[in-house]
Amino acid sequence: MIYIGIDYHKRYSVATQMDETGKILSQIRLSNDSDTLLGYLRGLPKGTKISLEATGSWYYFYEMAEGMGLDIHLAHPLKTRAIAAARIKTDKIDSTILAHLLRTNLLPTSYIPARATRDAREILRYRASLVFLRASLKNKVHAILGKNGLVARCDEIFSKGGIAWLRSLEVRPCYRQALDGYLNLAEQLNCLIGAVSRQIEQMVKKDPRAVLLTTIPGISYYSALLIISEIGDINRFPTYGHLLSYGGLVPSVHSSGGRTRLGRITKEGSKWLRWILVETGYHAARGAERRDYITE
Numbered sequence: 001m002i003y004i005g006i007d008y009h010k011r012y013s014v015a016t017q018m019d020e021t022g023k024i025l026s027q028i029r030l031s032n033d034s035d036t037l038l039g040y041l042r043g044l045p046k047g048t049k050i051s052l053e054a055t056g057s058w059y060y061f062y063e064m065a066e067g068m069g070l071d072i073h074l075a076h077p078l079k080t081r082a083i084a085a086a087r088i089k090t091d092k093i094d095s096t097i098l099a100h101l102l103r104t105n106l107l108p109t110s111y112i113p114a115r116a117t118r119d120a121r122e123i124l125r126y127r128a129s130l131v132f133l134r135a136s137l138k139n140k141v142h143a144i145l146g147k148n149g150l151v152a153r154c155d156e157i158f159s160k161g162g163i164a165w166l167r168s169l170e171v172r173p174c175y176r177q178a179l180d181g182y183l184n185l186a187e188q189l190n191c192l193i194g195a196v197s198r199q200i201e202q203m204v205k206k207d208p209r210a211v212l213l214t215t216i217p218g219i220s221y222y223s224a225l226l227i228i229s230e231i232g233d234i235n236r237f238p239t240y241g242h243l244l245s246y247g248g249l250v251p252s253v254h255s256s257g258g259r260t261r262l263g264r265i266t267k268e269g270s271k272w273l274r275w276i277l278v279e280t281g282y283h284a285a286r287g288a289e290r291r292d293y294i295t296e
Contacts, residue, residue: 002017002019002044004050004099005096006061006070007033008052008055008061013029013037014092015040018103022100037061042068047069048105050070052072052073053077058074059118065101065203074111074112075108076110080101111232111236114232117254120203121230123196123199124225127200128224130192135157137182138158141182144175144178144182147175148169166179193199197222200221200225205226212225213228214240216220217283218280218284226276229275231273249265250268253280
């Protein structure tokens, strides 16, 4: 059996290959272009075990190797560092540690969702990024209104009525130029958000689990699909406590000398799952009607 640890970076990777006894067979630096990586992966025998750290760009390497018959394990970065922290840190040392942990069955791994789930996550996060951009534009428009002693007449300034009111304002040319530019961007964002929202709605209607979630007060199409995609396979959690821990919603525990103190939530695990559960809980507590509040 061959074990490989890969220290993956944006432009290059370092791969350490070792046998079952821990003997290093090779160490090589690879350019992260598709031809180089594919050539390396195709030269490996099927069943080769590969350890890859869950960095921000692990998707690229994993999806390139997917379907090649290789046994890829995604290393949990925080837990791996806790187990194998070293004073001397180089790419070769890091890749060697990953290979050793994999060989000895001590590698703390992260969950790898199916490709359909990964694609759904990308669509949801794309929509979230558009909404955050629109919120930033709203703040800039409110700042301009404040400089002119004006207060918006409606809660939603980027609604049709709000945009019409903003375009009718008589302000100095410098403010008019900025307002028109921000409003043009806002209208484009409204169109993009509307299009992806309709796409998400159709995706939810095809998933009975997501449809069931929308019956809970405070949960919209967006939040239902986000919860489903972030959890992935629910059967991987043996208890509800493990699921809460994955969402970082359990309190931190400080125990010493027979005394135990509970602190703030850990905020570890999926930040997206934690965010949407907090948001939906807040709106459910307010008794909000089920609606797509994220668009506001």
